[in-house]
Amino acid sequence: MITPDPAMAGPAFQPPQRAGSGDATATARPPPTARTVTPAADLRPLLAARFRRIRTVTGQLAAPLTPEDQMVQSAPETSPVKWHLAHTSWSLERHVLERFAPGYRAFDDRFAFLFNTCVEPQPTCHPAAARGLLSRPGHEELRQYRDHVNAAVLRLIDETPDADWSGVARRIELALQHEQYCQERLLADIKHAFWQNPLRPTYQPPQPAALTTAAGQSWSVHPGGPEGIGHDGPGVVFDLEEPRHVVWLEPFRLSGRLVTNAEYLEFIEDGGYADATLWDPDGWATAQREGWRAPLYWFRRGPDWFQFTLSGTRLLDGEEPVCHVSWHEAAAFARWDGRRLPTEAEWEAAAQPLRRTGNLLDYGRLHPAVATCIGDGPWQIYGDCWEWTSSPLIAYPRWSPGDKTVGEHAGLPAAGRMVLKGGSALTPGDLVRASFRHHLTPASRWHMTGIRLAEDV
Known part of the structure; x- marks a missing residue:
């Protein structure tokens, strides 16, 4: 696990065991104070740490799930977990690396068609309602894809000239917020998928409750x-x-x-x-x-x-x-x-x-x-x-x-x-x-x- 920089807001998410195992007992932590990092020319190490943390959390959210879990699409408006993993990498590739990283080579040119965000069928992207049909690329290939993009973005953070840094940093920060938005989508979508399964699998063990009675309305x-x-x-x-x-x-x-x-x-x-x-x-x-x-x-x-x-x-x-x-x-x-x-x-x-x-x-x-x-x-x-x-x-x-x-x-x-x-x-x-x-x-x-x-x- 990558250890997050202490200056970044919030701890990395600690994943439960694989869905349905029920053996781990998680301890609730008090929520951190949230804040948004403002990229600046002297904050390269902080942005690199933030990038590592957010990308790690996405992988941790998927870690409890089997490859079969990650392929399910339970409704046209939802997406498979594996699609979220690939889409967030495609977003960094499309909106950051292709624009700012000289000489960057895409991991696979076909992925731009598969993992674009088009909702309606278009010639430039795979239909959103059919994302659950994408059995390929496989789990290992998508892991390599994420590693490829991660390495390229960290290299970009390190090598961007000072004169170009502000624009690059802002674009990376925006892509990271987009990935955080997709983290929530990932969890909402897998919950919906598990609800459709007659076995009603569990994603994580039950969590302790701090209070048992709500205060009266005011x-x-x-x-x-x-x-x-x-x-x-x-x-x-x-x-x-x-x-x-x-x-x-x-x-x-x-x-x-x-x-x-x-x-x-x-x-x-x-x-x-x-x-x-x-x-x-x-x-x-x-x-x-x-x-x-x-x-x-x-x-x-x-x-x-x-x-x-x-x-x-x-x-x-x-x-x-x-x-x-x-x-x-x-x-x-x-x-x-x-x-x-x-x-x-x-x-x-x-x-x-x-x-x-x-x-x-x-x-x-x-x-x-x-x-x-x-x-x-x-x-x-x-x-x-x-x-x-x-x-x-x-x-x-x-x-x-x-x-x-x-x-x-x-x-x-x-x-x-x-x-x-x-x-x-x-x-x-x-x-x-x-x-x-x-x-x-x-x-x-x-x-x-x-x-x-x-x-x-």
Whole structure:
């Protein structure tokens, strides 16, 4: 294992044993304070250490899985683990090495077709929905591919002339953040794959819980007024987080913690999935067509509800945050509760003063935890669950795509996506920030998505 530089944010992820073994016992660690490294000409060793750490974590996340596990694609919107391993290498190859490394030779020219990010079938890439058909290249060849790219990037960090360093370092940092985004996708996708398997395999052993009872709901009041939204400052971010701009907010209240499983169960038992008046038309049609009666990964045996997790199947814990709900379900719950989802700007205004810590990937739990609610709220802003907002993903005023587009973050995606904020228990700790704009279609459920409520004052 590569030892991370102590100056980098967060420890390397410690992988569980191979899926289903159940022999290892992991110890939870307190989450680190997240921060983003700003590449500069005198920070080559730090960037090299950060590169090694993030690339190592990706390999560690895949380590518990068999080659057969790594090939499964359980839905058109998911990807096999082996594809993620190759795609993150292709991204570095395409957006860093081909552009900045003189004389770089691709490991295999065919990989540009196989591991590109095209969603719709195009002549330049393999169809996204058919990634599970790629039995070749094999496991060993993809390991060699990652090693080839790793060596070339480290050589580039070491040999780039000082005059070119700033641009190269920024591009590498952006590619690393893209890889961290893919780390979360990898875990979400393998969870969905294991859920489809009748054996319901486990990715890691059960993790200890720090608390057993969630605090009662409380509310944080924001006075409203002009607020700066978006990124503006040092560090490298995706172009959709810029430019920073001022918005006007009316006074509002934000719930102190996320909605719990027990609270969502009340919605179910009160007929929430049978009451069309609570749902937007598209959501109601989707829920009926898909047969939704509870969040993804919930199921009932007799009087008891169970939940599938990366640590296997267990009784539903009513005190934990509800997760794996779509935007349609989150909006219906909020309407049933007499509240609403926060806007993106409201959430970001509330989050900006808060420390970027929480139950994130670095913690190792890989599942939402009971809210601690220590000190002043709101709590669980970072980690546990991505929080749906009522805001569609649109470009900010005066936005233009810059020279920072990488992979899935290449400019403005197709319309019809809703913004989520805050990160989840699968998100790397130094990727989260108030300005980060995760986005999914309203019917998406396989990401670790939850609910925070808001209301007007």
